[in-house]
Amino acid sequence: MRWLLGKDLLILRRSRLLVALLIVYPVAIALLIGFAISRSPSRPRVAIVDETAPGATVQVGSERVNVGQYARQLFSQVQPVRVGTRAQAVAKVKSAEVLAAVVIPADIAARVTSATSQAELEVIYNGDALEQAIVQSQINAAIAQANLGFSEQIQRAAARAIDLLLRGGNLGVLGAPANLVGLDEIPSLLHRVISHQRPGPDRVSLERVAAFAGFAAANLSVSKNVLATVGQPIRVRSTLLRGRRTPLNTFAVVVAVSVSLMFVCVLLAAGGLALEREEHALGRLVRGLVSRETLLAEKALLAAACSFVVAFAMLAGVGAFVTLDWSRVGLWLLALALGAVAFGALGVAIGALAREVRAASLLAFLLSLPLAFLALVPAGAVARGLYDAINAVSFVFPFKATLQALDAAVNRASPSLGLSLLHLAVLAIVFGGLARVGLRRAE
Amino acid sequence: MSAALSVRALSKRFGELQALRDVSFDVDAGELVAVIGPNGAGKTTLLSIIAGLQAPTAGTVSRGADEVGWVPQQPALYTKLSVAENLALFAHLEKVGDPRAAVERMLEQTDLRDRASERVGRLSGGNRQRVNVALGLIGDPPVLALDEPSAALDPAQRERLWAFIGGLARAERAVLFSTHNVAEAQRYAGRVIVLANGRMLFDGPPLVLLREVGEDEHGDLERALVRFLAQRAVTAQAGER
Structure with a gap:
């Protein structure tokens, strides 16, 4: 095996373009995937036409909320591009300078204040169906956030107005009397007056008024909570049933490293074995010079070793930018090593089927790419039956098991590392056996 | 003196196809033996069994794979x-x-x-x-088996190759080669083995094969082979009747 390894390393050293492609291509793919997964959607660039008058307010009882607050809420959710007119906004959407435009109409304050007709925003989109779907969902989310923020402003104003009614004092409304009595104080004031009244119809009437005032004060203080409930009726409390919460960026690192490990290892193992057939050397080797098992093991281990080095270098390199728990480095190495061996076995199984390097590489590529994407399909994203089928496919190939092993090693995610390593060991044996059968049939 | 290579009752079956049937011959040290015959005669199968690439269904080869040098038709090189x-x-x-x-x-x-x-x-x-x-x-x-060694070579390259292989035989190595080029067999081989449908129909010097079909030593071995195979086919049909 030593001489075969030496020969293959020499051939690899002389195939610089191939080695560069084998390393650069998967790393580029892996980084793109990692980037796509880890990066939260950027704020959409949106043209905003604010037609409201400067200083326009929404009146809530004695309180006023500046409509400018709403525009500010909206601006914080998007990359705002202020434009003066609707026509300018439409032009920017048409030229794709912005994804969409939002027109805040001049009558928004009046409509919110009136509480009889709902205020309306105009949203202008462009683009194809996919773009529209993405932009609509982003804009809708931004508007929902802005609405929520604005409704909180209004809630707070309403709450302050209610407090003033309960506590009394100066309402701050033009024409309102100063130092008004609060609803809270009325029952005690009335009871003092009632205590000086003789029994009779007047006293009964005052007692009824005092009872009503007490009831009204109690219920009005509760209404602040009711307002908060109506503003955000349901709050979300998350509970994770399995494993620990994995930060998205470290999961993205794990995905990127697993993809690189798979591509380098499978392509190298498949290509290495196919090269023996392409060079017609297989027959010469297996007629007593090298056993078929040794040949397969040599190809799988060489590919595993190369991909292990690439993947670990990538993990360590990314570790400079993302916080990783280096005290678990031994477990990372274990997960990478088992994953590489399983991918090596898959690679030689592919190489045993192909007669030449190009066919082996194409086959390896065509198999690897969908495996990576299938393993990343989240539950609930597709129909139940399809998800079960995807899970079954992912189970019989090493990508998902490697991803789980590495996620467990790096992020302490579930399932446990031991289970994933056992899964990988079984897959390595199965694919090694298939490669042995395939090689025998190929001769 | 014992033969450098002895093949005894060699048979090979691929499913329904009988590729070799009861083939036996010897090759002595210093001999240059050509295996000739039409396509599908079993030439490559015979050589690959001698070289240890395939196991026979029946029969024996006196040398193990490590004692037979193997030269496949396509150069097996890195x-x-x-x-x-x-x-x-x-x-x-x-x-x-x-x-x-x-x-x-x-x-x-x-x-x-x-x-x-x-x-x-x-x-x-x-x-x-x-x-x-x-x-x-x-x-x-001690034994060298070559499968179509001169295929895909130009005449000058073939000439140099045969000079080299001839030198090996002169150095007391037993050399067995298969070829489609019957003229090469006539020119360089001391003995020819004719295979057809997996059966060995002839084993002897090219001159004897020429005489089998009434040609003299200046006759064309390729033409003689065609006539020989045709005669054998007629004989086989008569035997079946």
Whole structure:
């Protein structure tokens, strides 16, 4: 095996373009995937036409909320591009300078204040169906956030107005009397007056008024909570049933490293074995010079070793930018090593089927790419039956098991590392056996 | 004197296809024997069994795979390695006692010393075939089996190759080769074995085959082979009736 390894390393050293492609291509793919997964959607660039008058307010009882607050809420959710007119906004959407435009109409304050007709925003989109779907969902989310923020402003104003009614004092409304009595104080004031009244119809009437005032004060203080409930009726409390919460960026690192490990290892193992057939050397080797098992093991281990080095270098390199728990480095190495061996076995199984390097590489590529994407399909994203089928496919190939092993090693995610390593060991044996059968049939 | 190679009652079946039927012959040291016959006669199957690439269904070969040098039709070489690196690799894999000396010896014998450090992928077809033969000889086997060694070579390259192979036979090595080029067999082989449908129909010097069909020593062996096979087919049909 030593001489075969030496020969293959020499051939690899002389195939610089191939080695560069084998390393650069998967790393580029892996980084793109990692980037796509880890990066939260950027704020959409949106043209905003604010037609409201400067200083326009929404009146809530004695309180006023500046409509400018709403525009500010909206601006914080998007990359705002202020434009003066609707026509300018439409032009920017048409030229794709912005994804969409939002027109805040001049009558928004009046409509919110009136509480009889709902205020309306105009949203202008462009683009194809996919773009529209993405932009609509982003804009809708931004508007929902802005609405929520604005409704909180209004809630707070309403709450302050209610407090003033309960506590009394100066309402701050033009024409309102100063130092008004609060609803809270009325029952005690009335009871003092009632205590000086003789029994009779007047006293009964005052007692009824005092009872009503007490009831009204109690219920009005509760209404602040009711307002908060109506503003955000349901709050979300998350509970994770399995494993620990994995930060998205470290999961993205794990995905990127697993993809690189798979591509380098499978392509190298498949290509290495196919090269023996392409060079017609297989027959010469297996007629007593090298056993078929040794040949397969040599190809799988060489590919595993190369991909292990690439993947670990990538993990360590990314570790400079993302916080990783280096005290678990031994477990990372274990997960990478088992994953590489399983991918090596898959690679030689592919190489045993192909007669030449190009066919082996194409086959390896065509198999690897969908495996990576299938393993990343989240539950609930597709129909139940399809998800079960995807899970079954992912189970019989090493990508998902490697991803789980590495996620467990790096992020302490579930399932446990031991289970994933056992899964990988079984897959390595199965694919090694298939490669042995395939090689025998190929001769 | 015992034969360098003895093949006894060799048969090979691939499912329904009987590729070889009860083939037996000997090859002595220093003999250059050609295996000829039409397509599908079983020539490559016979040589690959002798070389240890395939196991026979029945019968025996006196030499193990490690005692037979194998030269496949397509040069089995690593094109990214140099001539010397290819030779050294197989010298080590064959567990030759002194690999360095073996490489030197083969470079000398194949007259490729000047090309020793050149990558095989840059060599001409003729020189590649020389390296291919050299790899078959690197373990210094007493028997050399070559499958269509001159296929895909131009006339000048063929001439040089046969001079080289002839030299091997003169150095007391038993050489067995298959060929489609009957003229080459007539010119270079001391003996021919005729195979058709997996059966061995003839084993003897080319001159005897010529006389079998009424030709003299100046006759054309290719024409003689065609007539010989036609006669045998007629005889076989008569036998079946």
